[in-house]
Amino acid sequence: xxxxxxxxxIEAHQQAxxxxxxxxxxxxFAGTPGVRPTHGGRWQLQRxxxxxxx
Numbered sequence: 001x002x003x004x005x006x007x008x009x010i011e012a013h014q015q016a017x018x019x020x021x022x023x024x025x026x027x028x029f030a031g032t033p034g035v036r037p038t039h040g041g042r043w044q045l046q047r048x049x050x051x052x053x054x
Contacts, residue, residue, distance in 0.1 A: 003029065013042070 003025065007013040016022065029035050 010042070010044075 007016070026037075030037065
């Protein structure tokens with residue numbers, strides 16, 4: 001199982017963390033046998049590729 005969340009900005013993520021929005025989901029997953037936390041990470045898109053139209 002993979003819990004994936006995407007935020008519109010770093011600030012939006014920080015506000016969600018400060019408000020405790022992650023707490024309920026983390027409690028559910030932490031109490032589920034066989035589920036191991038990865039402790040997450042923050043990734044920021046540096047660039048993307050787009051197919052060219054010819």
